Amino acid sequence: MLPDGGLMRGGVVELAIAGSGLGTTLGLAAVRAFQQREAASFGTRVKPWCAFVDASSTLYAPGVAASGVALERLLVVRPPAEAVGRVALKLAESGVFELVVVDLLGTLGQPLDFPLARFGRVVRRLSMAVDGTNKSVLLLTDVRVERALPLPVAQRIELTRSAIDRLSARVAKDRRGRVSAQRPLVWTRGSAVLAPAASEGTADVRKLA
Amino acid sequence: MSASLPDVFSSSAAEPHPRELPLTDQVPAASSRRIVALVMPELLIELVNAAVAGHARGPWGVVLAEPAEVKGTSDEALRPNARLDAVSASARRCGVRAGQTIAEARALIAGFTVEKLQPIAVERALAAIAEVALGFGATVSVGLPDTVWVDVSASAHLFGGEAALTEELAERVRALGHTVRVAVAEGPALAGAVARWALPNANGKAFHCVPTESAAEAVSSLPVLSLPLSDECQEFLVRLGVLTLGDLAALPRTTIASRLAGEVGRALDLARGIDPTPLVPYQLPELIVEEVSFEYGLDGIEPLLFALRGIAARLAARLAGRGVAAEKLVLELEHDRSIARLRAGKDRTKLVFALSSPLTREDELRRVVSSRLERARLPAPTVALRLVAPSVVSATARQLELGDTLAGKTDVEKELPLVIAELAADVGETKVGVLKILDAHRLEARSTLVPALPPKPRSAGRGATRRGPGPRSATPLSVHVSGTPLEVVEGMSPFDARAPLTRLLPAPVRFEGALRIGATVAFERQLFTIEALRFEHRLHAVEWWNGAPVTRDYIRVWLRSTESLIEAVVYVDRANGKRYLQAVAD
Numbered sequence: 061m062l063p064d065g066g067l068m069r070g071g072v073v074e075l076a077i078a079g080s081g082l083g084t085t086l087g088l089a090a091v092r093a094f095q096q097r098e099a100a101s102f103g104t105r106v107k108p109w110c111a112f113v114d115a116s117s118t119l120y121a122p123g124v125a126a127s128g129v130a131l132e133r134l135l136v137v138r139p140p141a142e143a144v145g146r147v148a149l150k151l152a153e154s155g156v157f158e159l160v161v162v163d164l165l166g167t168l169g170q171p172l173d174f175p176l177a178r179f180g181r182v183v184r185r186l187s188m189a190v191d192g193t194n195k196s197v198l199l200l201t202d203v204r205v206e207r208a209l210p211l212p213v214a215q216r217i218e219l220t221r222s223a224i225d226r227l228s229a230r231v232a233k234d235r236r237g238r239v240s241a242q243r244p245l246v247w248t249r250g251s252a253v254l255a256p257a258a259s260e261g262t263a264d265v266r267k268l269a
Numbered sequence: 270m271s272a273s274l275p276d277v278f279s280s281s282a283a284e285p286h287p288r289e290l291p292l293t294d295q296v297p298a299a300s301s302r303r304i305v306a307l308v309m310p311e312l313l314i315e316l317v318n319a320a321v322a323g324h325a326r327g328p329w330g331v332v333l334a335e336p337a338e339v340k341g342t343s344d345e346a347l348r349p350n351a352r353l354d355a356v357s358a359s360a361r362r363c364g365v366r367a368g369q370t371i372a373e374a375r376a377l378i379a380g381f382t383v384e385k386l387q388p389i390a391v392e393r394a395l396a397a398i399a400e401v402a403l404g405f406g407a408t409v410s411v412g413l414p415d416t417v418w419v420d421v422s423a424s425a426h427l428f429g430g431e432a433a434l435t436e437e438l439a440e441r442v443r444a445l446g447h448t449v450r451v452a453v454a455e456g457p458a459l460a461g462a463v464a465r466w467a468l469p470n471a472n473g474k475a476f477h478c479v480p481t482e483s484a485a486e487a488v489s490s491l492p493v494l495s496l497p498l499s500d501e502c503q504e505f506l507v508r509l510g511v512l513t514l515g516d517l518a519a520l521p522r523t524t525i526a527s528r529l530a531g532e533v534g535r536a537l538d539l540a541r542g543i544d545p546t547p548l549v550p551y552q553l554p555e556l557i558v559e560e561v562s563f564e565y566g567l568d569g570i571e572p573l574l575f576a577l578r579g580i581a582a583r584l585a586a587r588l589a590g591r592g593v594a595a596e597k598l599v600l601e602l603e604h605d606r607s608i609a610r611l612r613a614g615k616d617r618t619k620l621v622f623a624l625s626s627p628l629t630r631e632d633e634l635r636r637v638v639s640s641r642l643e644r645a646r647l648p649a650p651t652v653a654l655r656l657v658a659p660s661v662v663s664a665t666a667r668q669l670e671l672g673d674t675l676a677g678k679t680d681v682e683k684e685l686p687l688v689i690a691e692l693a694a695d696v697g698e699t700k701v702g703v704l705k706i707l708d709a710h711r712l713e714a715r716s717t718l719v720p721a722l723p724p725k726p727r728s729a730g731r732g733a734t735r736r737g738p739g740p741r742s743a744t745p746l747s748v749h750v751s752g753t754p755l756e757v758v759e760g761m762s763p764f765d766a767r768a769p770l771t772r773l774l775p776a777p778v779r780f781e782g783a784l785r786i787g788a789t790v791a792f793e794r795q796l797f798t799i800e801a802l803r804f805e806h807r808l809h810a811v812e813w814w815n816g817a818p819v820t821r822d823y824i825r826v827w828l829r830s831t832e833s834l835i836e837a838v839v840y841v842d843r844a845n846g847k848r849y850l851q852a853v854a855d
Contacts (some may be wrong), residue, residue, distance in 0.1 A: 078832040084771040084855050109681065118772040120852065121704035123714035126769035131704050135721055137692055140698040147692060154688040155680050167772040167853045168828075168835050171793055204832065221834045224801075224827065 062217070063231060063238035067093075067159075069194050070176035071214030071235065072186050077165065078220045083200045084119070084229070086219070087112070087161040088127040090198055094159040095130055111135040111157040115144050115174070116166040141174055145182035152189040152197055160186075165200045176207045183211050301481040303425060303453055304548065305406070305435055306460035307398065307417045311448045313355035316382045316394055319446065319561070329382040329565065330367075330374060333391065333414065347371060347383050354386075354414065388413070394447075397559070397583055399551045400590040401441050405434055410457065410548045414463075418457045420548055431478055445583055452477035455484060456544025462495040463488065484542025491513030496539055514540040553591065557658040559584045566605040566650025570643050573602070573651055577635060577642065580656045585631035594627030594665075595658035600638055604649035614648025622694045625701070626686030626722050629664045633687050641694045689721055710811040711819055712838070712852055716773060768836055770852040779809035779847035780839050784824060784848060792850070797828035797835070805838065822845055 067073060067090055077083040080174050095107040107130045112119060117138045125131050135157070139147040148162045164179070166172035186197045199211070210216070216233035227245040231238065309315075313331040330353040349372040356365045356374070360381065365374045374381045391414050398417045399409045405428070406419040421434055428434035435451045442449045452464035463477050479487045489512045493506045511517050520539040526533050539546065559580040567573060588595060602618040611618040619639055628634055638656070692701045700720040709715050782790035788799050805823040812819055820843040828835045836854040841847070 082855055085769070088771060109685065114773075117700075117775055118853075119704065119716075120712075120770055120773040121706045123773075123852075123854070124704055124768035124769040125706060127771065129708070134703060135689070136702060136704055136718060137696065138718070141698040143696055147696060150688060150691060150695070154684055154687055156684050167774075167855055168792055168837060169774045169778040169850050169853070170772070220832070224834065224836075 063234055063240075064217075067198065068215050069196050070190055070192060070197060071192065072183055072197040072211075074199045074200045074201055074211055074213040074216040074233075076216060076218045076232070078218075078227045080173070082219065082221050083165050084163070084167070085127065087163065087198060087200055088124055088129050091134060091159055091161060092128040094196075095133060096128075108158040109135060109156055110131050110159040111137065111151045111161070113142055113144055113148050113151070113160070113162040114138050115163060115172055116170045118167050118170050141172060142172070145179060148197070149182060149185055149189065152195070154184050154191075155193070155195070157195065159196050159198060161198045161200065163200045165202050167219055176201065176205055176211065177209075180209060180212055183213055187212070187214065235261050292789055301422070302420070302455055303422045303431065304440065304455070304460045305402075305419045305451060305453050306457060306464040307402065307419070307429075307438070307442060308450045308452075308461060308464040309398070309415045309417075309442070309447045310465070311355070312394060312415045313391065314357055315447055316390055317386055327380045328357055328363055328373070328378045330354075330356040330360055330364065330365065330382060331384050331386050332371070334385050334387050347385060349375075351383075353383070375595050384679055385742045391415075396551075396554065397445060397587055398442055398447070400553065400557075400587040401445065402490060403553075403590040404437060404441075404592070405438050408548055409551045411551045412457075412461070416461050418460065418548055441586060445586060446579075452479065454479035454544065455542070455565060456546045457548055458497055458539055458546045459484065459488060459542070459544040462491055462539075466491050466495045479542070484544075485540070486542075488540070488542060489513060489518065491709065493536075494518055496536055498536055502536070557584060557587050557591075557595075557661070559587070559654060559657075560653060560655040562603075562653040563651070564651050566608065568650050570645065570647075576641055576654050577639060577656070578631075579636065580654060581635040582631045584656050584658060585629060585634055588661065589630045591661070592664055593661040594629035594663070595625050595634065595660070596627040596662050597658070597660040598622040598624065598634065598638060599657040599659055600642065601653075601655040601657070602645075602647065602651045603653035603655070604647065605652055606649075609649035612648055616649070618645065618647060620645065623698050623714070624686075624689070625689040625693055625698075625720055627662050627664065628687070628690060633690075636687060637690045637694050640691045644695075664697050686722060710808055712770070712823075713771060768854045770838060770854050772853040772855055774851055774853070777840070777851045780848040780850045781799075782848075784826070784839065784841070785829060790828070792828075795830055795834070797830050799826055800829040800834065801827040 062068075075083065075086060077086075091112070094110055110129075110133065112134055114136050115138065119136055121131060124134065134150075135165045137147050137151070144162065144164070148160060151157055151160045164172060164174045164176065183199070190197055199213065203220075210233065213233065214235045215231065218230050218232045218266075220228045221224075222228055222244075225246060228242050229245055230242045231240045233239060313333070317331055317534055324823050332347055332351050333354045350370050353365070353369055353371065353374060355367050359851050360374070361377065364592050365377055365381065371381075371383055374383075392411075395411045395413070395415075395417055399411050402409045402417055402419040406421040406424050408420040410418040412418070419438070421431065425431045428437060431453050435453060439449050439451050450464045450467075452460045452467065454460035454463055456611050457478060463479055467477050493511060493516075494503055495516065496503070498506075506512075506517065511520065517536065519536075522533070522537055525537075561576050561580055563576075567576075598621075600620040600622070602620075604614070604616050604618065606616045620638070622637055622641070624637065630639065635658075689701055699718065701721065702852075703721045705717050705719045707715050707717055732814070778792070780790060781797075784799070784802060786799055786802060789800070790797050803825045805825050807823070808821045810818040810820055821840040822843060823838055823840045825836065825838050828837060837850055838854075839848055839850050839851040842849070
């Protein structure tokens, strides 16, 4: 469904979700996919490091492990809301983490009142940090939050959960213009909706762009 | 071999006047003792300059305070007959020399000023140099006011010879901000004399080496003033016309023995290149402290970050000299007391950095400390900055990977501890780590954040404490589960085997509504309808040993709003019937 055949590498992807349904699960699915794909591509059992910026301090270890994520290779940072941008930049600029998931959404009962208007500058710096690399940054945002300007991300995917096992998704923004209309998806646990795109292919396309 | 004097000696004009020596860089016999002397001829001037940096001044000199003055009367005016311990280059150009009285200096220069320096400052500077030198030899000795010796008898070959060793050592000392002269000889007295009195040349040689087998010839041109003899003895020799060590060595021992009494034996031995003087080992202080103070309070963070570079570099050099790495850092900022009191603030700010992985390099230390310092709100201008490494462990060396370096890859093993340390300094030590599943029945007790990197074994430093085993890892649970049998893997509860609960609220939120399909509840000013619900399991009198046993029924609910569908877990406290939203599978 995604234009690159998976989550874009070398860019910042925004996953805009209606409400808080399924955002964390999809973020963790992306982490699991990155850990497995990178470990397989290097022919090693050692999984690469990913990071999760958990400003609401609610990420739950048994659920993360049940999502297939290697807990010992997922760095969790729980900054206050005003430090989320700074922390995300440090993680992305270090070059250590294959995927950095930044949760700007919170959860039911623990929402994040996060001003996205000031996050544009941070997103630009995040883009510069991962540009030309095989690493990605995934922003989890609320599609309903009003903003004066869209975030300067490389790709924006909007997701709605219409039923327990059904999603509808659309690519609302793509840096190469490959937007799509709303498309229904069948969601089951473990489906590779956000597996990373093949690194070589995207690198070539990125050069052309 | 011809004389070989280095151009690394940048203070050729400094006193005493150096003599050209027939020295060589020949490698000595392996069995002989080899001592490196580091003489910092401008140390006192450099220390005063560092304390009052940025202030233009005329000719000036330094007087070391007496120990008695240090105790109570350090602020009293200097007496005119006090002797100068060092003078600035501009004063030297006007004819003033160390050893003259203040009155004599002022007779030559009307505007001559004098700074008083506390001996403790000199001792600290020499201690820092001694710790750097420890990385080059097992035994280090310190001699006030400006000399450090290091025994390299058994370590020179590890650095590629004496030339390479002394060159690297001199470079390290220069990095601390000191002018240095270096010499290698059989003993500390000879090495010190050569380092202090030998004439620097610009022929590319990096050090003075006095070969053991031809030491007498090598030191023959040094003045007798270079020997550690009493003033009376030196004056007597000069009156006799014995000006150099060569002249002294030519005298028959039996003839001058009666005139020079006890000192003759040692003087003649040194003149003949024999130096059995023992090296008194320097005792390392337990705590590694580096500090800098300012004459006037510094406003803002930028000047402090600049000063931090210097003390971080010195601390890193001392850590490297000891072969240890800091696992904890403390930065203390001392503020202007009067302004702090006026603003009702504290006169000290203390920032503690518990490092997830021990750090030893200057850039690493600086990055961690500056990440918090640059956001600190200081109550008043800062007059002193102090960086302390209260807890250290053995530093572990790691082999470089040439392939990765050439490919420009990020060295994860090197960078990760640094990133974690920076983040811990920024947001707090307990806010950074990896998740761990714990063995517990209550949902809220099953998840915790633990340090991301395993602790290093402690083999150095003080405060070594045995670490506890840490939280217990999860084991398979035996929980009664209603409905269909579930696959329960190790470390997972029945909750985890269904749609995993990815979020746990820090505190349960009261669920104000009926628990039945179709009922409406409100959260965050939003209405939800319960679309489905399912009983999960019951905890009965769990953790009875706490005195407040937990008895709950867990129910999974699907909450439908106009825009989303959320899966959550609600529990009913059977003690009072109240319902709480506790976890979400979003």
